Amino acid sequence: MSKYVKKCPECGSVNLFWNKDKGEIICRDCGLVLEEKMVDFDQEWREMDSEAAARKRRTGAPMSYTHFDQGLGTEVGTKADFYKLGGKSKNKFFRLRKWQQRISTAIERNLKLALAELKRVSSYLKLPSSVEEEASRIYTLAVQKGLVRGRSMESVVAGALYAACRRHDVPRTLDELSEASGVEKKEIGRTYRFITRELGIKILPSNPSDYIARFASSLRLSPEAQTKSVEIIEEAQRVELTSGRGPTGIAAAALYVAALINGEKRTQREVADVAGVTEVTIRNRYKELLDELGLEKEIKKTKKKAAAAA
DNA sequence: AAGACGAAAGTGGTTGA
DNA sequence: TCAACAACTTTCGTCTT
Numbered sequence: 001m002s003k004y005v006k007k008c009p010e011c012g013s014v015n016l017f018w019n020k021d022k023g024e025i026i027c028r029d030c031g032l033v034l035e036e037k038m039v040d041f042d043q044e045w046r047e048m049d050s051e052a053a054a055r056k057r058r059t060g061a062p063m064s065y066t067h068f069d070q071g072l073g074t075e076v077g078t079k080a081d082f083y084k085l086g087g088k089s090k091n092k093f094f095r096l097r098k099w100q101q102r103i104s105t106a107i108e109r110n111l112k113l114a115l116a117e118l119k120r121v122s123s124y125l126k127l128p129s130s131v132e133e134e135a136s137r138i139y140t141l142a143v144q145k146g147l148v149r150g151r152s153m154e155s156v157v158a159g160a161l162y163a164a165c166r167r168h169d170v171p172r173t174l175d176e177l178s179e180a181s182g183v184e185k186k187e188i189g190r191t192y193r194f195i196t197r198e199l200g201i202k203i204l205p206s207n208p209s210d211y212i213a214r215f216a217s218s219l220r221l222s223p224e225a226q227t228k229s230v231e232i233i234e235e236a237q238r239v240e241l242t243s244g245r246g247p248t249g250i251a252a253a254a255l256y257v258a259a260l261i262n263g264e265k266r267t268q269r270e271v272a273d274v275a276g277v278t279e280v281t282i283r284n285r286y287k288e289l290l291d292e293l294g295l296e297k298e299i300k301k302t303k304k305k306a307a308a309a310a
Numbered sequence: 311a312a313g314a315c316g317a318a319a320g321t322g323g324t325t326g327a
Numbered sequence: 328t329c330a331a332c333a334a335c336t337t338t339c340g341t342c343t344t
Binding site for chain 2: 328329330335337340341343344
């Protein structure tokens with residue numbers, strides 16, 4: 001995190017758009033997504049009046065779920081306190097102390113390890129801190145509810161992260177999570193479903209357009225193509241082509257078509273790889289898109305243009 | 311020769327009896 | 328708890344550029 005980026009490393013443009021919620025900086029000229037330089041230097045809150053300010057201002061270390069006990073742990077006191085107590089209370093005191101240690105060491109040790117792992121995975125995926133925070137919260141709740149029992153810590157961490165990503169509309173695919181955490185895809189999916197159900201976390205199905213910026217960037221597509229593909233997705237949602245389908249497949253197909261229309265052809269293979277779906281899926285979605293929306297004309301138009309240029 | 315296309319069979323997960 | 332089912336994948340042969 002050596003210095004703050006002001007220029008796009010790809011085209012040198014200074015016309016950058018910082019989407020803070022998603023932790024993405026996007027070059028308006030070439031569409032490159034620069035994710036790695038994400039430090040939010042701003043306050044995430046504003047002071048509307050003095051009362052609100054007093055409520056929101058923090059002193060000392062921020063209270064954070066990323067710290068396992070939110071920085072507020074308590075302990076049953078040690079030696080200095082008990083010499084005043086009589087025999088009975090002394091015994092009680094020792095019992096309490098023992099219990100407290102047992103409970104807290106088990107949970108706290110787990111949390112310490114888990115949150116370290118969570119940090120590792122989240123920084124590997126370059127997730128914004130808001131997501132990391134949310135994931136920590138989810139994990140903490142899961143531990144408190146005893147949902148980790150019988151599951152590996154890693155898989156619960158991955159599941160919590162996946163859920164947090166979805167809630168913040170910064171979806172990562174299960175494949176990406178799996179690669180970063182070393183937990184199997186289906187295992188992540190399973191624990192994800194389990195903990196969201198048990199904790200009553202409501203998550204809307206992710207929107208295909210949330211994937212566009214990232215995928216388009218890996219494919220080096222122009223911002224125009226990106227915009228076009230988002231439009232296509234919106235159209236598709238209007239005609240109900242999207243329900244029940246995997247969002248990544250739709251995003252991939254929309255990008256593929258948008259690239260064609262913009263004369264920036266990518267192969268199905270290339271698009272399939274970055275989106276983590278197969279060519280077949282792209283073909284199916286692609287066919288549906290062409291059938292339902294009148295896109296053939298637009299593709300032919302660019303073909304003619306290309307022919308005329310040559 | 312590479313990419314696009316489509317058929318067929320297999321997989322993992324959801325749903326409803 | 329099991330079977331039907333939809334979406335998606337894998338694999339493979341054929342057509343197009």
